[in-house]
Amino acid sequence: xxxxxxxxxxxxxxxxxxxxxxxxxxxxxxxxxxxxxxxxxxxxxxxxxxxxxxxxxxxxxxxxxxxxxxxxxxxxxxxxxxxxxxxxxxxxxxxxxxxxxxxxxxxxxxxxxxxxxxxxxxxxxxxxxxxxxxxxxxxxxxxxxxxxxxxxxxxxxxxxxxxxxxxxxxxxxxxxxxxxxxxxxxxxxxxxxxxxxxxxxxxxxxxxxxxxxxxxxxxxxxxxxxxxxxxxxxxxxxxxxxxx
Numbered sequence: 001x002x003x004x005x006x007x008x009x010x011x012x013x014x015x016x017x018x019x020x021x022x023x024x025x026x027x028x029x030x031x032x033x034x035x036x037x038x039x040x041x042x043x044x045x046x047x048x049x050x051x052x053x054x055x056x057x058x059x060x061x062x063x064x065x066x067x068x069x070x071x072x073x074x075x076x077x078x079x080x081x082x083x084x085x086x087x088x089x090x091x092x093x094x095x096x097x098x099x100x101x102x103x104x105x106x107x108x109x110x111x112x113x114x115x116x117x118x119x120x121x122x123x124x125x126x127x128x129x130x131x132x133x134x135x136x137x138x139x140x141x142x143x144x145x146x147x148x149x150x151x152x153x154x155x156x157x158x159x160x161x162x163x164x165x166x167x168x169x170x171x172x173x174x175x176x177x178x179x180x181x182x183x184x185x186x187x188x189x190x191x192x193x194x195x196x197x198x199x200x201x202x203x204x205x206x207x208x209x210x211x212x213x214x215x216x217x218x219x220x221x222x223x224x225x226x227x228x229x230x231x232x233x234x235x236x237x238x239x240x241x242x243x244x
Contacts, residue, residue: 014028014030071098087114089122092115096115105133120146121150127161131163131164136167139164140161140170143161147161158181158184159192162174162196163196165177175197178193182213182216194213198210202234205238207238208239214232214235
């Protein structure tokens with residue numbers, strides 16, 4: 001068994017001939033040293049210790065990679081928040097920020113959802129984020145809930161709800177929301193919302209309704225007499241009329 005690990009004499013370091021190695025006990029043919037089985041067992045243990053050391057080192061490297069790869073330099077902070085941060089809004093807000101900075105967008109949305117369950121005002125933030133990911137149907141559900149929970153939702157929420165409904169193909173409900181924005185009692189005419197509304201109607205070939213909306217807006221003053229002229233011309237052509 002000794003020759004499987006070393007064929008040199010441990011005393012004089014000369015190579016022992018195969019014939020001497022096969023003797024029991026093996027004897028060095030240079031210095032006469034008896035190669036005991038104890039030396040062989042020691043060498044075995046050394047090899048096993050080396051193998052275990054390599055195995056442990058590889059395990060530490062793999063564990064370290066898995067531990068740090070997802071969170072990078074935020075790993076220790078994330079582990080602290082996960083262990084001791086609890087379910088507070090501030091914890092979820094910080095986690096969402098870290099997830100955003102490490103490009104883990106499902107993780108961002110998960111923490112926005114957790115925040116909105118505790119405070120419905122965060123539904124608007126969640127809806128905006130879902131819109132940015134083009135998850136329009138989910139955004140529509142989120143923003144619809146936000147509008148329902150707030151008696152006087154701001155223009156931003158109403159507009160995003162109309163947009164998300166439009167993008168997710170919920171045309172009738174989107175039209176209702178756009179109409180609310182256009183006819184809201186505000187001093188500011190929301191031309192961006194009107195433009196998106198007309199574009200949606202044109203996309204779904206609702207030419208007459210799109211024409212009526214543009215003409216209604218043009219009646220509101222000199223400043224909007226040429227509002228959406230290219231689209232208006234296209235609509236008139238589709239309806240077979242003449243441009244005004």
